[in-house]
Amino acid sequence: MKPVTKMTVVNKPLRKIDSSALSQGKKLYTGDLAPEHSLYVKMLWSPHAHANIKKIDISKAEKMPGVKLVLYHENVPRIPHCTAGQGYPEPSPYDTFMFDKKVRFVGDRVAAVVAETPDQAEEAIKAIEVEYEILKPVFTYDEALADNAPIIHDEPEAFVPIPIPYEPKKNIVAKVGMKAGDFEKGMKEADFTFDELYETPYAQHCPIEGYISWAQIDPYGRIFITTSTQVPFHTRRIVARTLGIPVQKIRVIKPRIGGGFGCKQEMLLEDIVAIAAYRLNKPVLWALTRDEVFRSGRTRHPMRLRIRYGLKKDGTITAIGLDIINNTGAYGGHGLTVMSCAGSKVLPLYHVNNIHFNAISIYTNLPVGGAYRGFGATQAYFPVETMIDVMADKIGMDPMEFRKKNHIRSGEGHPAFEALGEGKPGTPMTIGSCALAECIDKGAKEIDWSKRLPHTEKTSRFRRGIGMSIHMQGSSVPEIDMGSASIKMNDDGSFNLLVGATDLGTGSDTVLAQIAAEELGTTLDKFIVYSSDTDMTPFDVGAYASSTTYLSGEAVRKTAEKVRQQILKVGQEILQKQGFSKKIEELDLHDAHVISLDGSCKVAFGDIANYSLYENNQFQIGAIESHITHKSPPPFTAHFVELEVDIETGHVKVLKYVAAVDCGTAINPQLCEGQTEGGLLNGISYALTEEYRFDEEGKMTNANFMTYNIFSMRDKPEIKTILVPSYEETGPFGAKSVSEVCINGGMPAIANAIYNATGARLKKAPFTQERVWRAIQEVKK
Amino acid sequence: MTTRKISFTLNGEHKEFDVLPNERLLSLLRRNGFKGTKYGCLEGACGTCTVILDGKAVNSCLVFAFQVNGRSVQTVESLGIGEKLHEIQEALVSEGAVQCGYCTPGIVLSAKAMFDENPTPTVDEIKVQIDGNLCRCTGYEKILVAIDKVSKSHNQGGK
Ligand code: FES
Numbered sequence: 001m002k003p004v005t006k007m008t009v010v011n012k013p014l015r016k017i018d019s020s021a022l023s024q025g026k027k028l029y030t031g032d033l034a035p036e037h038s039l040y041v042k043m044l045w046s047p048h049a050h051a052n053i054k055k056i057d058i059s060k061a062e063k064m065p066g067v068k069l070v071l072y073h074e075n076v077p078r079i080p081h082c083t084a085g086q087g088y089p090e091p092s093p094y095d096t097f098m099f100d101k102k103v104r105f106v107g108d109r110v111a112a113v114v115a116e117t118p119d120q121a122e123e124a125i126k127a128i129e130v131e132y133e134i135l136k137p138v139f140t141y142d143e144a145l146a147d148n149a150p151i152i153h154d155e156p157e158a159f160v161p162i163p164i165p166y167e168p169k170k171n172i173v174a175k176v177g178m179k180a181g182d183f184e185k186g187m188k189e190a191d192f193t194f195d196e197l198y199e200t201p202y203a204q205h206c207p208i209e210g211y212i213s214w215a216q217i218d219p220y221g222r223i224f225i226t227t228s229t230q231v232p233f234h235t236r237r238i239v240a241r242t243l244g245i246p247v248q249k250i251r252v253i254k255p256r257i258g259g260g261f262g263c264k265q266e267m268l269l270e271d272i273v274a275i276a277a278y279r280l281n282k283p284v285l286w287a288l289t290r291d292e293v294f295r296s297g298r299t300r301h302p303m304r305l306r307i308r309y310g311l312k313k314d315g316t317i318t319a320i321g322l323d324i325i326n327n328t329g330a331y332g333g334h335g336l337t338v339m340s341c342a343g344s345k346v347l348p349l350y351h352v353n354n355i356h357f358n359a360i361s362i363y364t365n366l367p368v369g370g371a372y373r374g375f376g377a378t379q380a381y382f383p384v385e386t387m388i389d390v391m392a393d394k395i396g397m398d399p400m401e402f403r404k405k406n407h408i409r410s411g412e413g414h415p416a417f418e419a420l421g422e423g424k425p426g427t428p429m430t431i432g433s434c435a436l437a438e439c440i441d442k443g444a445k446e447i448d449w450s451k452r453l454p455h456t457e458k459t460s461r462f463r464r465g466i467g468m469s470i471h472m473q474g475s476s477v478p479e480i481d482m483g484s485a486s487i488k489m490n491d492d493g494s495f496n497l498l499v500g501a502t503d504l505g506t507g508s509d510t511v512l513a514q515i516a517a518e519e520l521g522t523t524l525d526k527f528i529v530y531s532s533d534t535d536m537t538p539f540d541v542g543a544y545a546s547s548t549t550y551l552s553g554e555a556v557r558k559t560a561e562k563v564r565q566q567i568l569k570v571g572q573e574i575l576q577k578q579g580f581s582k583k584i585e586e587l588d589l590h591d592a593h594v595i596s597l598d599g600s601c602k603v604a605f606g607d608i609a610n611y612s613l614y615e616n617n618q619f620q621i622g623a624i625e626s627h628i629t630h631k632s633p634p635p636f637t638a639h640f641v642e643l644e645v646d647i648e649t650g651h652v653k654v655l656k657y658v659a660a661v662d663c664g665t666a667i668n669p670q671l672c673e674g675q676t677e678g679g680l681l682n683g684i685s686y687a688l689t690e691e692y693r694f695d696e697e698g699k700m701t702n703a704n705f706m707t708y709n710i711f712s713m714r715d716k717p718e719i720k721t722i723l724v725p726s727y728e729e730t731g732p733f734g735a736k737s738v739s740e741v742c743i744n745g746g747m748p749a750i751a752n753a754i755y756n757a758t759g760a761r762l763k764k765a766p767f768t769q770e771r772v773w774r775a776i777q778e779v780k781k
Numbered sequence: 782m783t784t785r786k787i788s789f790t791l792n793g794e795h796k797e798f799d800v801l802p803n804e805r806l807l808s809l810l811r812r813n814g815f816k817g818t819k820y821g822c823l824e825g826a827c828g829t830c831t832v833i834l835d836g837k838a839v840n841s842c843l844v845f846a847f848q849v850n851g852r853s854v855q856t857v858e859s860l861g862i863g864e865k866l867h868e869i870q871e872a873l874v875s876e877g878a879v880q881c882g883y884c885t886p887g888i889v890l891s892a893k894a895m896f897d898e899n900p901t902p903t904v905d906e907i908k909v910q911i912d913g914n915l916c917r918c919t920g921y922e923k924i925l926v927a928i929d930k931v932s933k934s935h936n937q938g939g940k
């Protein structure tokens with residue numbers, strides 16, 4: 001393998017191939033492509049958190065102007081399914097129906113109207129008469145787990161397709177856990193022990209393009225769905241199941257996507273547009289309003305985390321105990337996996353021999369948890385990385401030195417990798433590439449860690465603080481997720497690259513083409529990339545679990561390698577005819593030519609393509625390859641933040657944020673920086689402002705961008721991204737993932753910096769002005 | 782439904798449209814094929830739907846269609862035709878400020894309205910102007926760098 005420095009396409013900040021067209025506002029997104037005379041869907045959502053539907057009368061609505069169809073539980077198939085876009089069979093309960101006789105949260109589906117215009121559909125919604133039998137709702141962790149708690153999923157059909165603990169009668173969605181060493185013994189050996197409770201809020205991905213899908217029937221009677229999804233292949237499978245029709249009947253494509261961050265790893269709208277289009281034989285479009293995206297879309301699971309540590313005076317951690325209660329809301333899609341990741345992506349970061357990890361997911365009558373960038377790890381890093389500071393403080397050690405002493409290194413394994421999988425045991429793994437130590441050093445230098453003073457030396461009203469945290473994530477789900485690609489060569493030496501992988505705005509189409517171009521000795525502009533069409537491209541699980549570069553990227557590299565061999569052979573044949581007799585080993589691909597290593601002869605790709613298509617021994621130069629991974633190598637990152645706290649008001653202003661990231665080889669450094677910056681700002685926003693607020697009935701009260709605050713440009717601190725290269729042997733050209741890991745830092749790094757500024761410890765997020773102010777008052781006491 | 786005829790200058794051309802009562806400019810534009818104007822909230826809180834109305838960046842989801850009668854509207858379709866991008870688009874693309882790209886047309890127009898008034902805004906002025914354009918992908922860092930680059934190039938060009 002060529003060293004990274006010799007590469008001509010990989011590790012270069014090349015332009016994202018779709019960005020010019022996107023900047024021109026071209027018709028590239030789902031909503032831009034909907035047929036002109038599409039019918040529109042509007043949903044009647046449940047106003048109640050928990051209720052049985054005693055009666056629905058749709059007769060008035062059906063007669064309203066423009067109304068074509070009203071769907072509700074009595075006129076659609078009743079097939080239990082799981083909306084989470086995961087591999088099959090999912091480690092998740094099949095607890096959802098297209099429509100049910102019961103509603104389980106404010107924002108659950110009751111009935112859908114399809115009409116000629118959105119206004120007509122809206123009017124008809126108001127004419128649907130529903131009689132509810134209100135049931136006692138379940139909102140808190142304790143209410144869900146209480147004896148005699150109301151049962152949220154009392155329907156007999158709910159089941160899990162693989163043998164994992166599922167106890168809907170107790171509102172328990174899933175349990176995961178692991179033990180290593182002897183936790184109790186480790187706590188006894190300690191000089192100091194710690195036992196704290198932390199809490200994280202409901203939050204939302206807030207892609208600027210909300211959920212949107214449309215479907216039409218093709219001339220052969222198949223359902224053609226265009227949708228803003230991260231998981232086209234899973235969506236096809238789930239829609240087929242929900243409608244009770246074969247997968248063959250459905251085609252799913254995703255055009256450009258206006259952001260996802262995990263919330264579109266879900267089949268949320270597609271079953272409705274599909275069944276409506278099928279019944280009406282007309283195109284049907286459904287787009288959620290922002291209010292609906294908040295209420296009825298997917299969220300980040302809120303968690304309550306109890307963390308226990310044992311610590312020796314010399315800085316050895318003798319035990320860690322992490323007990324999590326995870327609220328999945330009304331449906332259990334990602335309930336198990338998000339907890340597995342809270343363990344497997346977090347526990348291995350530090351050397352601890354005695355481990356207790358126990359997590360339980362519960363149903364409540366609140367919005368539904370989904371996949372969200374960071375996926376459980378983000379929540380678990382809040383207590384873990386805060387407590388690392390607390391412990392360092394206890395023994396008077398610099399928290400950076402404490403981290404350096406204890407963090408995982410290359411060549412080491414961890415029992416959590418083996419214990420925690422996706423509904424089955426995980427995959428044992430030793431860490432290959434790891435530049436975490438260098439990330440810490442570089443980040444510390446950039447923030448000027450040496451100037452950090454203890455909070456006891458700060459007296460002014462506006463107090464500055466510096467904090468840090470370190471993180472790892474994974475790259476793909478090993479032994480489960482599969483990606484594939486196909487490449488064919490065209491007359492002029494250009495290539496079609498077809499991938500199942502789903503570019504949701506990350507730039508993965510560009511990254512994958514860079515990998516292919518490098519392997520084939522040509523340039524990025526020679527690639528026509530087409531991704532994620534269930535009819536046209538090979539399979540891929542989709543964009544989640546930080547898998548695209550590492551998993552789908554290696555599938556692309558393997559495909560290109562096969563094509564490379566074919567090109568070399570044809571090139572050899574042509575050169576032979578020209579009187580140059582060369583062995584394959586004496587040839588290479590370079591600059592879109594087959595060249596001889598001694599420089600004596602070469603033949604251009606265009607000539608090779610023409611020869612193979614038209615002249616002699618004709619065949620299509622092309623290949624298809626697949627890849628699964630056997631490990632999930634973690635990217636690592638060190639985050640540093642400097643901020644200022646107004647101790648009179650509790651206001652926190654983040655001044656500077658540094659992320660040093662080891663993502664292996666950065667296939668496209670500019671895109672890696674972009675992923676890092678987007679992720680870390682989302683993490684800061686999550687730490688400081690973002691949270692769902694509910695009224696007593698379980699209704700979200702801030703379902704809009706005015707009151708659910710996501711960071712805007714003026715909120716942005718100075719951001720510094722430092723890419724620290726390493727080389728992951730198992731990844732394409734040494735690459736690992738980058739997208740998720742950087743969202744994990746905001747909460748703990750900021751909590752640690754607030755402590756460093758004021759001496760106040762925040763254990764409940766987000767750190768609103770009021771919470772910070774109260775925490776400061778506690779310290780003053 | 783009763784419609785009403787209005788006319789205005791759209792991207793420099795005189796146009797007539799039938800508008801529905803209560804219809805917003807955003808809907809009028811998209812309904813007539815101008816899909817470059819995207820949308821993210823329909824309530825004036827994200828800036829995705831930004832267009833330039835008589836020289837000012839406005840959220841087209843808040844403007845009633847009839848309000849633009851006799852006025853001048855500019856959308857992203859007027860900028861960077863074909864291969865040649867407008868300098869703002871070019872800067873955003875080359876700096877890697879376009880991830881999902883859904884917020885990009887709105888940001889291009891917010892920046893354009895600013896540059897039309899002041900070719901050399903400071904970083905703080907840029908931050909204020911783009912503050913109404915939400916982006917969830919980039920963390921704004923590269924957007925700011927890109928727009929600042931355009932401002933600096935104006936400075937050097939002596940404009
Ligand atoms: S769509 Fe107009 S401001 Fe959000």
Ligand code: FES
Pocket residue numbers: 208258259505878879880881882883884885915916917918919
């Ligand atoms: S690039 Fe995706 S919202 Fe800005």
